[in-house]
Amino acid sequence: MELNLRYDMNSPPFGAPHPALYRAAIEQAAWADRQGFDQVFLAEHHGAEHGYCPSSMVLAGAVFGATKDILVHLSALVVTLHDPLRLAEDLAVLDNISNGRIVFTAGMGYRPHEFEMFGRDITKRLSIMNNTMETLAKAWTGEPFEYDGRTVRVTPKPVRPGGPKVYMGGSTDKSAIRAAKAGYQYFPGHPDLFEIYKAEREKAGFPPPEQLLKPGPSFLYVSDDPDRDWPLLAPHIAYATNTYAEWAKERGTGETRYAEATSLDALRAMPNIKVVTPDECYALIKGLGPDSQVTFHALLGGLDPELSWKSLRLFGEKVHPRLVADGLVRAPRG
Numbered sequence: 001m002e003l004n005l006r007y008d009m010n011s012p013p014f015g016a017p018h019p020a021l022y023r024a025a026i027e028q029a030a031w032a033d034r035q036g037f038d039q040v041f042l043a044e045h046h047g048a049e050h051g052y053c054p055s056s057m058v059l060a061g062a063v064f065g066a067t068k069d070i071l072v073h074l075s076a077l078v079v080t081l082h083d084p085l086r087l088a089e090d091l092a093v094l095d096n097i098s099n100g101r102i103v104f105t106a107g108m109g110y111r112p113h114e115f116e117m118f119g120r121d122i123t124k125r126l127s128i129m130n131n132t133m134e135t136l137a138k139a140w141t142g143e144p145f146e147y148d149g150r151t152v153r154v155t156p157k158p159v160r161p162g163g164p165k166v167y168m169g170g171s172t173d174k175s176a177i178r179a180a181k182a183g184y185q186y187f188p189g190h191p192d193l194f195e196i197y198k199a200e201r202e203k204a205g206f207p208p209p210e211q212l213l214k215p216g217p218s219f220l221y222v223s224d225d226p227d228r229d230w231p232l233l234a235p236h237i238a239y240a241t242n243t244y245a246e247w248a249k250e251r252g253t254g255e256t257r258y259a260e261a262t263s264l265d266a267l268r269a270m271p272n273i274k275v276v277t278p279d280e281c282y283a284l285i286k287g288l289g290p291d292s293q294v295t296f297h298a299l300l301g302g303l304d305p306e307l308s309w310k311s312l313r314l315f316g317e318k319v320h321p322r323l324v325a326d327g328l329v330r331a332p333r334g
Contacts, residue, residue, distance in 0.1 A: 001290055001292050001294065001328045002038040002213060002292070002293040002295075003036070003037040003038055003294055004037060004038055004073075004294070004296070005025075005039075005295065006041040006043070006297045007021075007043070007298070008043040008297075009025070009051060010045075010053075010240065010301070011050055011051055011301070012302055015050075015303070016299070016303065024308065025298075027066070028312060031312065032070060032312075033068060035332050035333075036330035036332050037070055039103070040071070041074075041075045042059050042063075042073070044077055046081065056074045057091070057094060060098075064094070064097050064098040069101075074103070074104035075104070075107075076105045077104040077105065077107060078107045078109040079106045079132045080108055080115075080120060080125045080129050081109060084135035084136065085152060085154060087132065088139035091136070091164050092156055093156070103164060105168070105169040106132075106133060106167070108125050108175070109122075112250065133182075136163060137162070139152075139163075142154070142157035166184060166185070167186060168185070169186075169187050169189070170188060171189030171190060173193065177200045180201035180203075183204070185210050194212040197209070214288055215293055215295075216284070216292060216294040217272050217284075218273065219297050220274050220296055220297075223314070231264065233275060233307070235301070237300060237301060240297075240300045240301035282319050296311070296315070
């Protein structure tokens, strides 16, 4: 079973200030590293009204400086909005800084204003993405290659042969098919897409993919008094889930795990939002079983870092040791 953290740093006016959120994310990643967590997921969007993280690679560098073993997974890294050569350089440096702990899910992007912001044609995003992925593969050999009619070279070489581990992301049937035909591992926006991906990958003659881990809740919070904490958490959860649901409309197609919510009761009824006691959390996670993935979106919606820390520490004290004893997760490092 995987234990992960996730951050997007999006914070409404009533949320915590960004300096506090970034500092908390780095400190929580260090805590998770000591606890034996597997990955820190960092998201990326640009020009968002409330400060969604636009530079996940910079944040990844800060996380690597505070950790020793945990992976950082850029999910998704919107590769169509980055210069391919500079992207290859930045990721190669992160791979060296972390000694091979950088992973990314390549996203095509779907928000029109982001493409306008960077002067990119959104109707050409597929060709831009294909060109970028081809450039990364050539760049990470460390050898000279032809690019736009000139000879270029990207150094240093990544620690991993061939470069950082790459997943293809997406929230549509077409994304699943593209990833399968190109032989990439796939990180779907919705689990149902993985079945399409597996079938198409087999048709293309590739070996079976990595197993898709069963996802836990989109938001999981451990509390010694859920009824007390729900009113404190609800505005932040509602802001985040409503924002993601609204942005999803810009795709035109595809599914996400987020839906709009207009009341506390509506939030509490969502199956992927859980505010639970330590005993309930243990039962929930144990019920997921092996081959599953539990991710704490610890600062969702600009959540007060102190309120966030209460949940993580309670999990670390009351839940994590029981999961270690059951052999479901790793013991704390050191």
